[in-house]
Amino acid sequence: MTPLRAMPGLRRVIGLMSGTSLDGVDAAAILTDGTTIAELGPTITLPYTGEFRARLADLLARAPGLDTADADLRAIEATLTEYHAAAVRALGWPADLIGFHGQTILHQPDRRRTWQIGDAARLARATGLSVVHDFRAADVASGGQGAPLAPLYHAALAEALPRPLAILNLGGVANLTLLNADGSIAAADIGPGNGPLDDWVRRLGADMCDRDGRYSAAGRPAGEILAWLLADPFFARPWPKSLDRLAFSARLATSGLMTLGLEDGAATLVAFVAGAAARVAPRPVRWLVTGGGRHNPSLMRGLTETLGVSVAPVEAVGWNGDALEAQCFGFLAARSLAGLPLSLPSTTGVPAPMPGGRVTLPC
Numbered sequence: 001m002t003p004l005r006a007m008p009g010l011r012r013v014i015g016l017m018s019g020t021s022l023d024g025v026d027a028a029a030i031l032t033d034g035t036t037i038a039e040l041g042p043t044i045t046l047p048y049t050g051e052f053r054a055r056l057a058d059l060l061a062r063a064p065g066l067d068t069a070d071a072d073l074r075a076i077e078a079t080l081t082e083y084h085a086a087a088v089r090a091l092g093w094p095a096d097l098i099g100f101h102g103q104t105i106l107h108q109p110d111r112r113r114t115w116q117i118g119d120a121a122r123l124a125r126a127t128g129l130s131v132v133h134d135f136r137a138a139d140v141a142s143g144g145q146g147a148p149l150a151p152l153y154h155a156a157l158a159e160a161l162p163r164p165l166a167i168l169n170l171g172g173v174a175n176l177t178l179l180n181a182d183g184s185i186a187a188a189d190i191g192p193g194n195g196p197l198d199d200w201v202r203r204l205g206a207d208m209c210d211r212d213g214r215y216s217a218a219g220r221p222a223g224e225i226l227a228w229l230l231a232d233p234f235f236a237r238p239w240p241k242s243l244d245r246l247a248f249s250a251r252l253a254t255s256g257l258m259t260l261g262l263e264d265g266a267a268t269l270v271a272f273v274a275g276a277a278a279r280v281a282p283r284p285v286r287w288l289v290t291g292g293g294r295h296n297p298s299l300m301r302g303l304t305e306t307l308g309v310s311v312a313p314v315e316a317v318g319w320n321g322d323a324l325e326a327q328c329f330g331f332l333a334a335r336s337l338a339g340l341p342l343s344l345p346s347t348t349g350v351p352a353p354m355p356g357g358r359v360t361l362p363c
Helices: 050-065 071-091 120-127 137-141 151-157 194-203 211-217 223-230 249-253 262-277 297-307 324-338
Strands: 011-018 024-032 037-047 097-108 113-117 130-133 165-170 173-179 185-192 286-290 310-313 358-360
Touching: 011 071, 011 324, 024 071, 024 324, 037 071, 037 324, 050 071, 050 097, 071 097, 071 113, 071 120, 097 120, 097 324, 113 137, 120 130, 120 358, 130 324, 151 173, 151 185, 151 324, 173 262, 185 194, 185 262, 194 262, 211 262, 211 297, 223 249, 223 262, 262 297, 286 297, 297 310
Parallel strands: 011 097, 097 130, 165 286, 286 310
Antiparallel strands: 011 024, 024 037, 097 113, 130 358, 165 173, 173 185
16 A cells, blocks of 8 residues: 555545445445545444334335425434444544435436435534535536446446446446446446335335345246336436436336235346346446345346346455445545546536535534
8 A cells, every 4th residue: 555645635534325225334444535545444334223224214205295304304314324423433443534425315316306314514523523425416406317426436446457347236226337448437327226126025024135035036027017117218218317216116016016926026126127237238248246236146147147248246356345335435525525526427417527525524
């Protein structure tokens, strides 16, 4: 690692991420100037309780009609922020900055609206550290999709890897970064991730998710229902594009999925994820998969069989897929303080490379 004194812009950052899978807070340490990655430090995951996860899921369902002064919203936001502060303390790393994504509860870029909850001032007071937050608002206000925001971090992380390369993040939503041979970057949300599959398994009372692919592996996809799902107009839209966590809820509700049993429904939703990935054209020949979905053997097998190319978890190149998004927001926090872009026209559709983020100081 280059000595700190030789890189005056280097910052010790803890990145925090609470994704659309609603499973907990990821915290990751990163030493970076927002351009290069000098070192990746310790990581942890602080799981939510089942009760708090249910409250978050209910909040997402109610978000379109919520008022910002809603008492329940504010109570959930306070608890969410305390989880993040606890994650910082548990990590125990000597940071001088926090990158705080918060929890997305609504994402409607076509209406120039994106909403991440989390009290940055409360987090700064609890930790004594400056907090960079509100990463997506400037992009969306300027006409961009506000997502995905990981591509510039992916590009820095994959600097030494052969290209072209596809990096697929399977969280609640699936998003893809394409690192092209000519050095260009393209990105988009490409379809459902774990979200509909998790919701299905929970709805039928089997578990919190399709753990180890046990339910989807025991079922068979329903071809007509799958075809109906993949006919959603979203898949014909050009890149860049982005999705809300519940974007496919209405189509799923009218698809006939509820006529299926647990296993066949889960298998159909796995095939939906893989089928969405297969809509990417031209199809990259090497895919690295990050996010919680890479732990599901059915999803990984479905991707490999449907894509017909090399598909591997990011651990195959030495990355930590459980920490990647948290590391990303640490990286983006450093970029924000340096005034560097967080997004590009080719990654979010914003008109020009767009800086973003706001800084809240501890009081």
